[in-house]
Amino acid sequence: MTEEEWDFEEQRADTEMTVAQLLEETELTPESVITLDLEFVPETEEADTAAFIKALETFGYLASATDPDGRVDASVLEIPFTAEAIWVHEERTTKIALSRGFVPDGWGFWEP
Numbered sequence: 238m239t240e241e242e243w244d245f246e247e248q249r250a251d252t253e254m255t256v257a258q259l260l261e262e263t264e265l266t267p268e269s270v271i272t273l274d275l276e277f278v279p280e281t282e283e284a285d286t287a288a289f290i291k292a293l294e295t296f297g298y299l300a301s302a303t304d305p306d307g308r309v310d311a312s313v314l315e316i317p318f319t320a321e322a323i324w325v326h327e328e329r330t331t332k333i334a335l336s337r338g339f340v341p342d343g344w345g346f347w348e349p
Contacts, residue, residue, distance in 0.1 A: 238280055240335050248331065248341070249324055256320040269318040271346040275330050277339040279307040284338030292333045298326075309339060318346070 259265055275298075277289070286302050289309055293300035298311040311330055316322045323344070331341050 238335055238340060240332055243331065243335055243340075245328065245331070248327065252324055252327055252344075253320040256318070256323060260318075265318050267317055267319045270315050271318050273313045273316055273323060273326055273344060273346050275311045275313075275327065275344045276342040277309045277311070277330070277334045278342045279338055280340045281338050289334060289337040289339055292337065293330065296329065296333070298330065308342065309334075 260267070279286070284307065286307065286309060290300045290302060293309075293311045298313055300309060300311045302309045313326050316326070327341070327344060334341060
């Protein structure tokens with residue numbers, strides 16, 4: 238899949254909805270600081286795991302590929318729990334992923 242084919246608007250809307258729901262249903266606030274974890278899966282057998290991890294690390298992400306299914310995990314430490322902050326990293330890593338044969342498979346977070 239290419240960047241042109243990916244639906245960034247839907248992805249962002251899903252993120253905004255999820256964050257709004259969690260802010261409403263939990264004790265999280267926009268001032269809460271989290272470690273954001275993003276997951277990616279190979280779209281094809283030609284997906285370049287080494288290049289993907291190197292690119293993520295170049296942008297400051299902690300990245301690893303330890304699953305036998307080829308999943309790559311990327312983390313960014315200490316960001317505010319806002320849709321805007323999450324989206325900055327989600328959009329950037331999605332673009333990096335798509336150009337190397339991977340697609341996003343969701344995100345989660347840890348509260349330090």
